[in-house]
Amino acid sequence: MSRAILVLNGPNLNMLGQREPEIYGRTSLEDIRGLTEARAKTHGLSADFRQSNDEGELVSLIQAARTTAAGVIINAAAYTHTSVAILDALLACELPVIEVHLSNIFKREEFRHHSFVSRAATGVICGFGAQGYELAVDAMAQLLSKAKA
Numbered sequence: 444m445s446r447a448i449l450v451l452n453g454p455n456l457n458m459l460g461q462r463e464p465e466i467y468g469r470t471s472l473e474d475i476r477g478l479t480e481a482r483a484k485t486h487g488l489s490a491d492f493r494q495s496n497d498e499g500e501l502v503s504l505i506q507a508a509r510t511t512a513a514g515v516i517i518n519a520a521a522y523t524h525t526s527v528a529i530l531d532a533l534l535a536c537e538l539p540v541i542e543v544h545l546s547n548i549f550k551r552e553e554f555r556h557h558s559f560v561s562r563a564a565t566g567v568i569c570g571f572g573a574q575g576y577e578l579a580v581d582a583m584a585q586l587l588s589k590a591k592a
């Protein structure tokens with residue numbers, strides 16, 4: 444079995460650190476990449492960490508993960524709330540999925556309370572900022588070791 448996790452980031456997350464820091468914090472996406480890769484390593488996993496502003500590219504990356512990855516961690520950003528295409532790709536890939544958000548989406552505007560991604564996710568981690576990615580890697584490692592047992 445692959446020991447790689449696809450860690451997928453949606454639109455505007457390339458702006459982290461500069462973008463609304465009072466909501467999303469001052470940690471850049473590159474820093475989150477570092478934290479995520481290091482955490483994956485502690486579990487004997489590797490993280491294929493990607494970001495795209497393009498919905499179709501996110502769908503293609505999820506499709507490719509079907510045969511190359513053991514699981515998907517996804518912060519689909521604004522597409523969380525709009526994209527049936529990303530939901531369908533996640534359902535089709537037949538891998539464990541964990542949804543992450545930096546902010547607590549339930550504390551924010553009503554339109555952020557609904558997530559299409561959640562229908563495909565084993566669990567959701569939101570509101571812990573950059574640390575949420577580390578928590579998601581820990582949870583994914585547990586899911587994968589349970590699946591192996």
Ligand code: DQA
Nearest residue numbers: 518519520521544545546555
């Ligand atoms: C986000 C929350 C989304 O509502 C928003 O559109 C984002 C980031 C988060 O990580 O908190 O871009 O996914």
